[in-house]
Amino acid sequence: MSESKDFLRTIVEEDLKSGKYKEVITRFPPEPNGFPHIGHAKSICINFGIARDYHGHCNLRMDDTNPTTEDMKYVEALKDAVTWLGFEWADKVYFASDYFPKIYDYAVQLVKMGKAYVDSLNEEEIREYRGTVTTAGKRSKFADRSIEENLDLLERMKKGEFKDGEHVLRAKIDMSAPNMKMRDPLLYRIRHAHHFRTGDEWCIYPMYDFAHCLSDYCEGVTHSICTLEFENNRDIYDWVLDELELKLPRPYQHEFARLGMNYTVMSKRKFLELVNDGYVNGWDDPRMPTIAGYKRRGYTAESILNFCDQIGIAKANSMVDVAQLEFCIRDDLNTKVPRVMCVLDPLKIIIENYEGEEEIDASCYPHDVPKEGSRKLPFSKEIYIERDDFMENPPEGYFRLTPSQPVRLKHAYILTCKEVVKDANGNIIEIKAEYHPDSRSGSDTSGIKVKSAIHWVSAKHAKAVEVRLYERLYSVEAPEGLEDLNPDSLHIIKNAFVEPAVITQKPDVRFQFERQGYFYADPIDYTDDLPVFNKIVGLKDSWTKKAEAPKSQTKKVLVEGTVAPMSEEEQVFFDKYTLAFGLNNEIANILARDAELSSFYEETLSFVNSPVSLANIVANEVARELKLEATLKFSAKEISELVTMIDEGTISNKIAKQVFEEMAKSGENPTAIVEAQGLTQISDPEKLKPIIDEVIAKNPDNVAKFKAGNTNLFGFFVGQVLKNSGGKANPTVVNELVTEKLKHV
């Protein structure tokens, strides 16, 4: 769990605290038209996580309002995913289709209220009538139908008297709304299609915008959390719920940024293509970013949960690095999984001075993993090592076996190369070597220093297994389509050699193959005759990485923009403000370009002649309130009072901002606020000095840092003094005193 809470939890907490809701109810509402992916995992973690954290509950609801794309097999996949991640939904799986009768009743109600109508325009006409982002749409002539006619038509739509596309039900909102979604959105369409749950009972189906908010409401959902692309739909969500005048409380929608990850696609449409056209072996192919894929590959639920926790929740579109996910699975498996040896690309070693065989008792966990367990490791004259672990002409920094460099066989003896045997083409076929009898692991008296220990397997005792190595599915950071697919994403090794201890285990187990990575016995294809292991993720490798070139970074390019010219009247104001009042250009500009601000400013000026101070506060503070609130709670006269207090030094600018906020919130008089709260500023150095001394005395560390050159800390001291004085200390005086004091400490 991260220390700081995200913005959604902040909202939930506030809503609980204010009593808006007694209990938090969330929902995870996928459409069952594909397998859930890692992005769904994020959503699951958010919705179920928030419910868990605040002792509410989360519903699993299938948003099954489009009969043509949905299927029960996807419902099962969704249930599996949620369960596997370790969450439980409240009582049962909910379906939007269960609400079809209720939703229909609400539609009838809207029609009766005159807020919805049956439109008989065809699809193209509806599109045309909607207008564009810059031009208003126009309303259909059918919008004027009587309530009775609409009711009759809707009823007959439901009964199946019309063909697909003949009519639709629309909300009567505003065809010229700047938000395109609000231009009389469709509520129902006719679809003579078989629904996987309701069968042929219905031939009209509610649209997302109508069904979703009402489904949420029916379930008593409090926080309807969805992704950013639904921001524009929030207006409809609110419109439906408000116009229906439903009994409160009602849910509210909040949006977060969906998960984006490099080298990965997150689109169900693209997954469908990969699966259907055979680019991968099904939805659970270990290269797929589906939850089923990660599960099959060997990822643990804990690692995914941890990943979701680490990436955070915010509103900025972002692209998470897959390295973050890989870290999570390594981190989880490191302490959980036994170490074992497997040679992927074998090179035979004949140990000429070794006869017979022996069994070595080898621990399954390294010294830093606090777990018990060991296995018997057979050793004999002929062994296999990784081809990579021998080099005839090694580069500098190579720690493994070379003609002149001995190496330790992990858990066993130190080995020295004696002869390199090659075929006619010069390929190395085997190595003849010697072992050092007195170098046995744990009782080494040989005194030989070795740079590394390599993994190996006894040739006679090794078992052949199939190992499937996976690379990223896409070879570019931001993949678009098939052309970005990595042609080498799957590499199958038919004959990897594994030590005997590995195959005595059952499928559904994980190992670390030492120095290679983490592997998972494939839960489906693994058999006793042909054990199959999936590579989950490699170990961090700082040796091969050294060879790769660092990637270049691109700098941002700045583009100059243009500023709209001032109108004539604005120019008049601007000139007056700069020339007659002596305002700086920036402030004069802000005031002159905003008619509301300039008239407010002129009004304040009639009470007190302090053009600069007034301009500053109007252009900065008043401007903000005007943006936020439709009507101001304070008058021009009160602002002039506030400014007078600043000008006369009664209060500091800091206090003035505080007082201003009070005025904006409560509408109280500034003088009254200052008097009631005793906010008059303290400028007497004798009163301030003790406070400063105390702050200095209490923060010796920071004084030292300041002395060492961290001048940023100056603000810290001033801030502390101001805080201790209740904000009333005169900052200018405090600054002087603190500067002086710090010099002599």
Place this chain on the structure above:
RNA sequence: UGGGGAUUCGCCAAGCGGUAAGGCACCACGUUUUGGUCGUGGUAUUCAUAGGUUCGAAUCCUAUAUCCCCAUCCA
């Protein structure tokens, strides 16, 4: 182009007027019979840019730039 969002290190992300958190990645050193793990230290004088307000700005104001979403009878 109208509307709605966003912009803090290579990648995520805290922060909401008073000392620029944390994680990943990266670098260095130490430990290590995994070139793993672990430990220690290093990585933003600066928060898209430019101005303004303030004793003090990532935080407030103004303008500009860039990116994302919306004109499916999909969700």
